[in-house]
Amino acid sequence: MGVLDHIGITVSELDRSLAFYSAALAPLGVKELMRVPGELTGYGDVVGYGAAKPELWLSGGEKTTPHVHIALAAENRAAVDAFHAAALAAGGTDNGGPGIRPHYHPGYYAAFVLDPDGHNIEAVCHRPE
Template sequence: MLDHVSIGVRDTNVSKPFYDAALKPLGYSCLSQSPGSLGYGAQTVALWVNDAARPVSSDEKSGLHFCFAAPTRQSVVAFHAAALRAGGSDNGAPGLRADYGEDYYAAFIVDPDGYRLEAYFNAAA
């Protein structure tokens, strides 16, 4: 249904090292870069990270989060660890989430701008 998502951040120079590190274990990289704009994906850009005058403020009760498909459980663990090392905040350690499904394995992070991110792998899928 979606082609891509764009998010606004305070400074892409700060965001780039975080997203480079966090998304690499999932098989995603920066495919496009210009001043104030970063495009991430596997073969085509699916996530744009852009400088914005008024980024969306962090609100854990908003329900807004972005979930990235992971190729393995180990890549979920690596996403979480890399994101923490790159300045993210823990929002849920890697593990099974039985409430979401028997094989739902995920980890949750908050990026430096307050966006909530998830990496997810489903062995049954």
């Protein structure tokens, strides 16, 4: 069992962020799986992304400080590359292009982007190739 079951972040413009995350996460096999309408939450729609179950939840609200860092698992290095390209095409800001980060370990291959609210989103592959 992993450490995290799910994580939720607040974004300032939900529709803008949904477009960004839908495009950026697609290369990782992650998509929108659930939407809980505002009439049930009492404060607005909440949208869950995942591969098998919702693990990343987005909700609308005010821009938050400090921003969060989320590292998402990628099956291979090509998926990391595709995530980075898709995130930039969807309006993300480069925060560290795809490459080896040997200060973590020799096979740590990752890319970093800032989402529309400045949250640092990483895709990482721990496999040697």
